[in-house]
Each structure stands twice: as C-alpha cells, then as structure tokens.
Amino acid sequence: MNMNYTAEELAFRDEVRAFLDEKLPEDIAAKVKGFRRLSKEDHQRWQKILSEKGWYATHWPEEYGGVKWSPVQKHIWDDESCRYGVPRSIPFGVNMVAPVIIKFGTEEQKQKYLPRILSGEDWWCQGYSEPGAGSDLASLKTRAVREGDHYIVNGQKTWTTLGQHANMIFCLVRTNTEVKAQEGISFLLIDMNTPGITVRPIITLDGEHEVNEVFFEDVKVPVENLVGEEDKGWTYAKYLLTYERTGLAGIGISKAALSHLKELAGRRLKNGRPLIEDPSFSQRIAQVEIDLTAAAISNLRIIASVEGGGVPGAESSMLKVRGTEIRQTINDLARRAIGPYAIPFVEEELDLDYDGEFLSDENAAPLAAQYFNNRKLSIFGGSNEIQKNIVSKMILGL
Amino acid sequence: MDFRLNEEQQMLQDTVARLVRGEYSFEKRLEFSESELGFSEDFWKQLGELGLTAVPFPEELGGFGGGGVEVQSVMTELGRGLCIEPYLQSVVLGGGLISQVGNDAQKEQWLGGIASGEVRAAVGLQEPQSFYDLNNVETRAENSGDGYVLNGRKAVVIGGHCADVLLVSARTGGDTREADGISLFLVSPDADGVERRTYPTIDGAKGCDLVLNNVKVGTDALLGEEGKAADIIEYQTGRAISGLCGEAVGAMEVACDLTLDYLKQRKQFGVPIGKFQVLQHRMVDMMSELEQARSMAILAASVADEPQSDERRRILAAAKNVIGRAGQFISEKGIQSHGGIGMTWEYNFAHYAKRLVMINHQLGDDDFHLERYAALLQAS
Numbered sequence: 001m002n003m004n005y006t007a008e009e010l011a012f013r014d015e016v017r018a019f020l021d022e023k024l025p026e027d028i029a030a031k032v033k034g035f036r037r038l039s040k041e042d043h044q045r046w047q048k049i050l051s052e053k054g055w056y057a058t059h060w061p062e063e064y065g066g067v068k069w070s071p072v073q074k075h076i077w078d079d080e081s082c083r084y085g086v087p088r089s090i091p092f093g094v095n096m097v098a099p100v101i102i103k104f105g106t107e108e109q110k111q112k113y114l115p116r117i118l119s120g121e122d123w124w125c126q127g128y129s130e131p132g133a134g135s136d137l138a139s140l141k142t143r144a145v146r147e148g149d150h151y152i153v154n155g156q157k158t159w160t161t162l163g164q165h166a167n168m169i170f171c172l173v174r175t176n177t178e179v180k181a182q183e184g185i186s187f188l189l190i191d192m193n194t195p196g197i198t199v200r201p202i203i204t205l206d207g208e209h210e211v212n213e214v215f216f217e218d219v220k221v222p223v224e225n226l227v228g229e230e231d232k233g234w235t236y237a238k239y240l241l242t243y244e245r246t247g248l249a250g251i252g253i254s255k256a257a258l259s260h261l262k263e264l265a266g267r268r269l270k271n272g273r274p275l276i277e278d279p280s281f282s283q284r285i286a287q288v289e290i291d292l293t294a295a296a297i298s299n300l301r302i303i304a305s306v307e308g309g310g311v312p313g314a315e316s317s318m319l320k321v322r323g324t325e326i327r328q329t330i331n332d333l334a335r336r337a338i339g340p341y342a343i344p345f346v347e348e349e350l351d352l353d354y355d356g357e358f359l360s361d362e363n364a365a366p367l368a369a370q371y372f373n374n375r376k377l378s379i380f381g382g383s384n385e386i387q388k389n390i391v392s393k394m395i396l397g398l
Numbered sequence: 399m400d401f402r403l404n405e406e407q408q409m410l411q412d413t414v415a416r417l418v419r420g421e422y423s424f425e426k427r428l429e430f431s432e433s434e435l436g437f438s439e440d441f442w443k444q445l446g447e448l449g450l451t452a453v454p455f456p457e458e459l460g461g462f463g464g465g466g467v468e469v470q471s472v473m474t475e476l477g478r479g480l481c482i483e484p485y486l487q488s489v490v491l492g493g494g495l496i497s498q499v500g501n502d503a504q505k506e507q508w509l510g511g512i513a514s515g516e517v518r519a520a521v522g523l524q525e526p527q528s529f530y531d532l533n534n535v536e537t538r539a540e541n542s543g544d545g546y547v548l549n550g551r552k553a554v555v556i557g558g559h560c561a562d563v564l565l566v567s568a569r570t571g572g573d574t575r576e577a578d579g580i581s582l583f584l585v586s587p588d589a590d591g592v593e594r595r596t597y598p599t600i601d602g603a604k605g606c607d608l609v610l611n612n613v614k615v616g617t618d619a620l621l622g623e624e625g626k627a628a629d630i631i632e633y634q635t636g637r638a639i640s641g642l643c644g645e646a647v648g649a650m651e652v653a654c655d656l657t658l659d660y661l662k663q664r665k666q667f668g669v670p671i672g673k674f675q676v677l678q679h680r681m682v683d684m685m686s687e688l689e690q691a692r693s694m695a696i697l698a699a700s701v702a703d704e705p706q707s708d709e710r711r712r713i714l715a716a717a718k719n720v721i722g723r724a725g726q727f728i729s730e731k732g733i734q735s736h737g738g739i740g741m742t743w744e745y746n747f748a749h750y751a752k753r754l755v756m757i758n759h760q761l762g763d764d765d766f767h768l769e770r771y772a773a774l775l776q777a778s
Contacts, residue, residue: 001400001401001402001403001404001407001467001696001699001700002399002400003399003401003696003697003700004399005399072399262775262776262777263777266777276775276777279772282772282773282775283768283769283772285772285775286768286771286772286775287719287768289716289771289775290716290719290720290768290771291690291720293694293697293713293716294690294691294693294694294697294716294720295690295693297693297694297696297697298689298690298692298693300399300401301401301692301693301696303399304399304400304401305401307399308400315689318682318685318686318689321682321686322686322690385679388678388679388682388683389675389678391682391685391686392675392678392679392681392682395685396658396672396678396681396682396685397662398658398661398662398672398673398678398681
C-alpha cells in the first residue's frame with residue numbers, strides 16, 4: 001500500500017508546473033478559471049504551445065510525434081492542468097480519431113492526417129449521433145453507397161461539438177443494410193468543405209453555440225478515406241469510445257471547480273457572515289468535497305492498476321457516473337451561492353474583455369448558465385444510464 | 399502508487415479469512431449470538447492463538463507491530479464473517495488506549511493479556527446525553543486524596559458485559575462539553591458501585607450501560623495525564639474508525655455478493671430478476687457505493703497512525719461519513735432487491751443489513767462526521 005508519487009513522478013510534476021508557469025497564457029487561464037467563452041483562436045494558440053513542447057499527443061506512439069506518458073503522468077498532467085486553468089483539450093482529433101487511424105488506418109492516412117492533427121492544421125469533429133441514433137448508436141441511418149472510387153453519403157449527424165470550427169469530420173455511416181445493424185457500419189473521414197455538407201447550429205439551453213447539426217446531401221467521399229475495412233466500422237467505433245470514456249470522470253476539473261466554489265462561498269454573505277460558515281451550506285460543500293475525495297482515490301486505484309498492467313474496464317464507467325454527478329453537484333452549489341443573482345442573464349458579462357459594470361460579483365455571471373450547460377455531463381460520452389448498463393453486463397454479469 | 403496489500407498483509411488477511419470460513423457459519427453465528435456470553439469464546443481464543451488480537455501492539459509488548467492497514471485486514475474479514483467478538487472494543491480501543499498512554503505498570507498488567515486474548519477490555523466513552531460527542535462528559539471523578547470516586551453513567555458499552563477491565567472517561571475538571579478536564583480510568587467491573595445493565599444489540603452482539611455509583615479507584619487507575627484525555631481518546635477513536643471502515647467494507651462486500659447472486663437466481667415473469675434494468679442499475683449503484691467505501695477505507699488506514707492533524711481529522715471524518723452512508727444504502731437497497739426473503743431472520747442478508755446500519759451508529763454517524771468535516775473545511 002503506497003499512495004505516494006515516486007521521485008521521478010514528483011520531478012515530472014515539477015516539470016509540468018514549471019512549463020505551465022512559463023507558457024500558459026494568462027488571458028486563456030483567466031477565461032478557463034472564470035468559466036468564460038474560449039475562441040477557436042484561444043484553443044489553437046494553446047495547442048501550438050503544447051505541440052512545441054511535445055506534450056499534445058499523449059496517447060500516441062513516439063514514432064508519430066506522441067509522448068509516452070504513464071497513466072500516473074497523465075493523471076499528474078490532468079490534475080495540474082485543471083488547477084492552472086488549462087483549456088480542456090478538444091479531443092476529437094488528437095484523442096479520438098488519431099488512435100483509430102494509428103491502429104486501423106493505412107500508411108497514407110497516417111502520413112496525411114497525423115501531422116496535421118499535431119500542427120493544428122486540421123480541426124476534427126465527431127459524426128456519431130443522429131436524430132434517431134443516440135444511446136442506440138448502431139441504429140444510425142446515414143447512408144454511404146459506393147460508386148466507383150467514391151462513396152456517396154446522404155444523411156444527418158447531430159450534437160456535433162464545435163463542428164462550426166471543424167474542417168474534418170469522422171463519421172459512422174451505413175454501407176450495408178442487409179446485415180445486422182452493427183455489421184453494416186463503416187468509418188469514413190470526410191472533408192467538411194466537400195459540396196453537399198451543411199452545418200447548422202444548435203443553441204443549447206444556456207444560449208451557447210457549442211453543438212451543431214451536420215447534413216449530408218450526395219456528398220462524394222473518396223474511397224481512400226475509408227478507415228480499415230468496409231462494414232467493420234463498429235469495431236473501430238467501440239475502440240474509439242474506450243478512449244472517450246477514460247477521463248470522463250473529470251476529477252481534476254471537479255477539484256478546480258470545488259476550489260472555485262469555496263472561494264466564492266467565502267466571499268458571498270448570508271446573515272452577514274461568509275456563506276461558507278453557514279451551517280447548512282458548509283455541510284453541502286463538505287458532503288461534495290468528501291464524495292470527491294472518495295472518487296479521487298477510486299480514480300487513483302484505477303490508474304495504479306493500469307500502471308501495473310491492468311486494463312481499465314467497466315470501472316471507468318462506474319467512475320464516469322460518480323464523477324459527473326459530483327461535478328453537477330458542485331455546479332449546483334455554485335449557482336446557489338449567488339442567490340437571486342443567478343437570475344439575471346447578461347451575456348456581455350461572459351466576455352473576458354467586458355469593461356462595463358458587473359451587475360453583481362464579476363464571477364457570478366456564468367454560474368447559472370454553467371449549471372445548465374453541465375447537465376450534459378451525465379448525457380454525453382455514453383449517458384450515465386448506458387454506463388450502468390455496461391457495468392451491469394461487464395462486471396456483474398447480469 | 400500501489401494499492402495492493404503487501405505479501406505480509408495479504409497473508410494476515412488470508413489467515414483471518416480461513417479462520418472465519420472454518421469457524422463462522424451463519425448458523426453458528428446465531429448460536430454464538432444467543433449464548434450467555436454473546437459470542438464465541440472458542441473463536442476468540444483462536445484469534446488469540448493465531449496472534450490476531452496482538453496485531454496493533456508494539457513488538458516489545460508481545461504484539462505484531464501492525465498499523466492501520468493490518469488492523470483493517472483483520473477487521474475486513476471479521477466484517478465478512480459478521481463476527482460479533484469484541485475485537486474493536488478490546489483490542490483496538492481498550493488495548494490501543496492503554497498502549498498509547500498507559501504507564502509501564504499498566505501496560506505490564508493489561509497489555510499482555512489483551513494481546514493474547516486472555517483479557518478482554520471494553521470502553522465507556524459515551525453517555526446518555528452525549529450523542530456522539532465524546533467530549534460531552536458528565537460522569538465525575540472526584541479526587542479523594544488517595545484516589546478517585548466515580549459517579550455517572552456510560553452509555554452503550556459494547557462488550558462491556560463480559561469485559562475484565564473497563565476504560566471509562568470521567569471529568570476531573572471543566573464543564574460538560576469542554577475538552578479540558580476529561581480523564582481516563584481503568585475500572586474493574588467487579589468494583590463496588592459498578593452496575594452493568596446488560597442487553598443484546600439489534601445486530602447480534604451484547605453490550606451494557608454502565609452505572610457508576612461512588613466507585614472508588616486508586617491513583618494507579620488513572621490512565622494518562624489527569625484532565626488531558628480528550629486528545630488521546632480522539633486519536634484512538636480515529637484508529638477505531640479506520641478499523642470500523644475495514645469491517646464495514648467486508649460486510650458490504652458480502653451484502654453485495656448476496657444480492658447479486660439473488661438477482662441471478664430468483665426468477666419472476668419467467669426470467670431471472672437481474673434481467674430487469676431497474677434492478678441492474680440499483681445493483682450498480684450498490685457496487686459504486688462499495689467502491690467509494692473501499693477508497694475511503696484505504697485513505698483512512700493511511701492516516702490512522704499519522705500524528706494528529708486537521709488533515710487526519712478531515713480524512714477520518716470523511717471516511718466514516720462515506721462508509722456510514724454506503725452501509726445504509728447497501729442495506730436498504732439490498733433488502734428491497736431481495737424482497738420478502740430479505741426481511742427474514744433466517745436469511746443472512748438481513749443480519750448484514752443490521753450490522754451495516756449499526757456501524758453508522760458507532761463512533762458517530764454520517765451527519766455527525768459531516769458536521770465535523772464542515773467545521774474543518776478549508777477556505778479553498
């Protein structure tokens with residue numbers, strides 16, 4: 001039983017801290033910590049800095065420009081980067097499509113796409129969900145029909161996160177309607193600038209433009225953009241989802257959010273005293289901090305087991321449920337902490353360069369919106385109900 | 399980082415597991431529970447013979463030199479077996495307190511016997527009005543020149559009915575809720591003025607309320623410094639909380655296993671009831687609670703023997719809060735998943751459920767520890 005970092009791991013943590021102290025742009029960190037909107041340019045600027053350091057692609061083999069971090073090193077990065085206010089990495093290219101290309105793609109695909117992901121030249125988005133295929137992803141209907149050396153794609157994808165910034169999309173498409181749903185799916189890489197593609201924004205309940213619908217109308221996709229074999233896309237899709245699921249528990253982000261909450265509750269007043277000293281509110285904070293402590297140790301137990309050669313299985317699913325519930329609770333408390341000032345919705349205050357007068361606390365403005373936005377946590381990446389189905393089947397054998 | 403037990407710890411746990419498997423069937427437990435003593439004298443002896451009652455004591459005192467992890471290894475298996483022997487009271491709390499602050503004569507007199515299992519101790523730290531606050535002490539100990547005279551009542555002394563020696567907190571100074579002025583005394587249950595109101599507990603053990611009526615003890619009965627016992631008690635209670643986390647995890651593991659088996663075997667509407675999603679998700683929730691409890695037990699063990707600090711206090715309060723909630727959750731949901739059979743005396747699940755809920759009533763429940771944690775909350 002040993003819960004400490006090794007000397008090498010501590011040295012790595014120091015290196016991470018030194019790097020972030022020196023290179024993380026203050027304006028970007030301020031936006032992240034204040035829950036403000038990040039622009040495409042913000043993301044790209046930070047990605048470039050990470051790429052230069054060689055720390056952008058932490059899941060990739062070194063031969064493709066990745067860095068070989070151990071599970072503990074990845075954890076240290078997650079912990080520190082959340083604490084510092086590093087923008088969350090946009091995972092679709094580097095952490096989702098890239099591992100699939102590396103494992104199942106052709107040499108040409110690797111040569112073409114991987115360097116452009118590293119350099120930030122390509123911004124990828126994910127074409128999985130459809131209006132009729134959410135949790136039951138395999139029922140997807142977007143059709144790809146082979147005609148000569150092209151596929152003709154018709155259909156609709158939805159919930160496409162940051163698709164408005166993307167120039168590439170990886171899609172699950174149906175290439176065979178004669179077989180079982182899972183057996184007729186293929187994995188296509190599609191240039192968003194191909195004629196016939198339309199991106200339409202979906203505005204979420206907090207007024208944000210984060211997700212989109214993507215329509216395909218007779219879109220011609222060269223056959224060399226097929227990953228692996230035709231009709232085998234479901235296998236690749238599931239492989240990708242194992243990457244999506246790790247880290248969804250968001251322990252690092254929750255720690256940062258909790259520390260923000262406590263700071264906020266130390267400033268807001270109730271009965272003339274800081275809210276954090278209010279008996280009922282302090283107990284709510286205490287309870288979520290306790291639950292986060294337990295989840296953080298559970299996370300470390302999984303990491304230590306993977307470090308020792310184990311495979312992260314359905315335990316990650318259990319932790320995804322736990323972790324997202326905790327983060328939603330923290331968001332709930334942050335919204336409660338601003339009392340009636342949760343009600344006004346002054347969008348200008350969300351921009352970092354807003355120089356007008358704040359209605360209340362300058363940090364109050366995004367909190368209600370953030371609470372609503374993060375209801376997504378228990379829905380995306382496999383809804384929490386789907387995660388429980390996975391645990392039930394994989395661990396419990398039910 | 400490595401969360402596995404080392405080889406020695408694993409061997410220790412395996413030893414207890416083998417003993418419990420061999421000696422502690424559910425049917426036998428019911429017999430032990432209904433006996434005059436309220437547990438198995440024979441099993442207790444075997445715990446002693448195998449050196450298990452000596453686990454937490456220093457080697458020079460005949461012990462095994464074990465810490466938080468070793469105590470948990472033992473208690474996890476006792477929890478799995480739903481064992482009702484007073485290990486926590488005699489070894490962890492009683493022996494632990496004497497080991498912590500006893501003088502040479504007191505250690506000489508008691509620790510060897512407690513470590514070998516030949517002597518059983520019990521602790522009277524709570525009172526009818528104290529709820530879970532161990533600084534809330536009304537029992538008085540008046541200095542009589544050549545010793546002390548004790549008057550008061552100690553509540554719910556588990557294992558007190560059969561103890562050879564009682565450790566009792568009493569005020570030599572200060573007001574009811576003050577930390578300062580609390581002292582610890584070694585009291586013989588046979589001393590004049592000691593009355594034990596013995597009762598069975600709802601979870602199968604035995605205990606007593608201890609009424610002290612002009613009980614005279616010598617100066618050699620004072621354990622540690624006069625008036626300074628509050629910190630000592632708090633520290634040792636922390637170790638006991640860590641041990642109790644082990645017991646709770648063991649009991650929760652079995653409770654979850656039993657429920658899962660039942661979901662696979664019990665058929666209704668022509669299928670095993672585990673095919674129903676509402677029961678599957680509930681089972682996952684139970685497992686998830688168990689995982690959180692395991693994590694907190696590990697964390698508690700890691701600080702159990704550290705010097706006292708707010709960080710240690712926070713972690714132990716957090717751990718007790720988590721296992722208290724998890725235990726109750728698993729008990730309630732487990733009974734519900736079992737349906738009628740979960741309500742019966744003859745089926746073991748119900749007894750796990752009772753023990754788990756009662757663990758929450760020992761050494762402070764989840765509300766108590768949440769309040770404690772909240773009071774120690776750091777600004778950010």
